Amino acid sequence: MPLDRSIIAHLALFHGLEPQALDIILKDARSVLFAKESIVFEQEADARSFYVLLSGHIRVVRTTPDGRQIIARYISEGEIFGVAAALGRLTYPATAVAAVDCVVLVWPSSVWPDLSSRFPALSAGTFKTVGNRLQETQARVLELATEQVEQRVASAILRLINQTGRKTEAGIEIDFPISRQDIAEMTGTTLHTVSRLLSAWEEKGIIVSGRQRVTVADPHRLVLLAEHRGDR
Amino acid sequence: MPLDRSIIAHLALFHGLEPQALDIILKDARSVLFAKESIVFEQEADARSFYVLLSGHIRVVRTTPDGRQIIARYISEGEIFGVAAALGRLTYPATAVAAVDCVVLVWPSSVWPDLSSRFPALSAGTFKTVGNRLQETQARVLELATEQVEQRVASAILRLINQTGRKTEAGIEIDFPISRQDIAEMTGTTLHTVSRLLSAWEEKGIIVSGRQRVTVADPHRLVLLAEHRGDR
DNA sequence: GTCCTTCTTTGCGCAATCGCAAAGATTGCT
DNA sequence: AGCAATCTTTGCGATTGCGCAAAGAAGGAC
Numbered sequence: 259m260p261l262d263r264s265i266i267a268h269l270a271l272f273h274g275l276e277p278q279a280l281d282i283i284l285k286d287a288r289s290v291l292f293a294k295e296s297i298v299f300e301q302e303a304d305a306r307s308f309y310v311l312l313s314g315h316i317r318v319v320r321t322t323p324d325g326r327q328i329i330a331r332y333i334s335e336g337e338i339f340g341v342a343a344a345l346g347r348l349t350y351p352a353t354a355v356a357a358v359d360c361v362v363l364v365w366p367s368s369v370w371p372d373l374s375s376r377f378p379a380l381s382a383g384t385f386k387t388v389g390n391r392l393q394e395t396q397a398r399v400l401e402l403a404t405e406q407v408e409q410r411v412a413s414a415i416l417r418l419i420n421q422t423g424r425k426t427e428a429g430i431e432i433d434f435p436i437s438r439q440d441i442a443e444m445t446g447t448t449l450h451t452v453s454r455l456l457s458a459w460e461e462k463g464i465i466v467s468g469r470q471r472v473t474v475a476d477p478h479r480l481v482l483l484a485e486h487r488g489d490r
Numbered sequence: 491m492p493l494d495r496s497i498i499a500h501l502a503l504f505h506g507l508e509p510q511a512l513d514i515i516l517k518d519a520r521s522v523l524f525a526k527e528s529i530v531f532e533q534e535a536d537a538r539s540f541y542v543l544l545s546g547h548i549r550v551v552r553t554t555p556d557g558r559q560i561i562a563r564y565i566s567e568g569e570i571f572g573v574a575a576a577l578g579r580l581t582y583p584a585t586a587v588a589a590v591d592c593v594v595l596v597w598p599s600s601v602w603p604d605l606s607s608r609f610p611a612l613s614a615g616t617f618k619t620v621g622n623r624l625q626e627t628q629a630r631v632l633e634l635a636t637e638q639v640e641q642r643v644a645s646a647i648l649r650l651i652n653q654t655g656r657k658t659e660a661g662i663e664i665d666f667p668i669s670r671q672d673i674a675e676m677t678g679t680t681l682h683t684v685s686r687l688l689s690a691w692e693e694k695g696i697i698v699s700g701r702q703r704v705t706v707a708d709p710h711r712l713v714l715l716a717e718h719r720g721d722r
Numbered sequence: 723g724t725c726c727t728t729c730t731t732t733g734c735g736c737a738a739t740c741g742c743a744a745a746g747a748t749t750g751c752t
Numbered sequence: 753a754g755c756a757a758t759c760t761t762t763g764c765g766a767t768t769g770c771g772c773a774a775a776g777a778a779g780g781a782c
Contacts, residue, residue: 345621389577403678
């Protein structure tokens with residue numbers, strides 16, 4: 259069954275493309291459901307496909323040879339990901355895992371040269387995404403190199419609620435299950451330190467949190483924590 | 491005076507382009523000399539141009555609002571840089587400074603859409619470079635998040651000698667002046683810690699170093715240091 | 723409802739690395 | 753050659769955040 263263009267027409271990535279272009283693009287795609295915690299693609303595997311996330315949240319993880327890992331980023335609805343092949347890479351540089359049940363569109367990488375040359379808007383949109391990601395990754399290097407753990411954890415949580423926040427009575431909640439360990443792997447620290455920080459913040463009324471759940475009650479004070487360095 | 495295509499024909503970036511394509515591309519370029527420590531473009535400035543480095547070394551620096559900074563990367567001969575506009579950004583995300591006297595080709599960003607659509611090989615080469623840089627930056631995040639200072643400094647120096655190493659009687663030398671402070675800003679530590687590490691390595695005969703100069707005498711042992719974590 | 727697994731909290735000691743300070747070396751300038 | 757500026761070395765105390773351990777929740781499965 260062919261996919262209907264309405265499922266992607268509203269996404270920023272496909273902005274500026276004609277309806278019939280969307281139909282052509284969709285001819286090569288198929289829709290796949292990934293259950294929570296299942297693997298979409300694995301680090302070092304051949305970059306055979308690229309993807310657009312229709313619903314859910316995807317965790318992108320990089321692992322070192324000796325088994326330590328970090329979370330490179332979370333993919334939100336509407337984003338393209340797994341574009342390694344379009345950037346001239348043969349393998350994926352990271353593993354993508356469904357953080358919740360996800361619906362994903364999948365294209366074979368082999369169709370990229372054709373699609374990107376036929377639809378420059380698609381190509382431009384993709385490279386804008388890549389540019390944003392490079393920028394963001396470099397900002398993270400700066401943060402890791404210059405900021406203390408408390409600032410980094412505060413920034414990471416703020417980024418998550420901006421990206422995927424959902425309003426509740428208690429405040430703005432991160433929209434998918436996230437453990438202390440996950441937050442530690444986003445910020446280059448340990449789950450122990452994250453736990454201590456969250457406990458302290460909860461005591462001060464800045465956040466409310468539970469098992470795999472974080473709700474920010476007072477974003478403004480969290481912003482202060484993210485900026486304000488202990489001393490200088 | 492028109493630039494001769496021979497100055498760029500051998501660069502990987504222009505691989506697969508016809509001689510006449512090179513001539514067309516060069517019509518929009520001009521060649522500029524940047525004296526040591528002069529600024530090529532500044533962070534936050536409008537991304538009006540993009541560049542190819544013909545000779546020399548360029549230091550790319552990102553600065554935080556509160557004035558701390560890191561070295562994002564060094565650009566080597568033949569590389570394209572300052573491509574913010576091609577990635578859909580309006581301003582440069584970092585400052586580029588000539589580490590030594592440099593010769594640079596400059597294009598107005600406005601010609602990019604035309605050039606990239608007329609010469610897909612140019613576009614592909616650029617995006618491959620960007621892909622490599624993204625990959626490299628993410629590797630750096632992983633390193634900052636999981637490794638100790640000694641490993642990070644060892645890795646940074648190994649990367650520099652691979653990228654720009656020059657053989658001398660004493661070993662392989664980094665081909666441009668680099669201070670302890672610079673190395674600290676590449677690895678997220680302080681010049682004091684870098685100085686201590688280099689002193690210790692020099693004592694062990696792994697490196698020879700002087701003012702703004704580092705020569706690796708025993709690359710193999712440095713690799714061990716970069717991999718081997720103190721305990722586990 | 724009960725058990726089991728996974729996640730979270732918290733205490734405590736220690737190691738890594740920073741911050742500050744001051745002295746020593748090197749280079750370039752005049 | 754002499755001076756000034758910059759870069760480098762090194763000591764020492766102060767902290768941050770880690771590592772380890774063990775107990776306490778919170779869900780999920782049957």
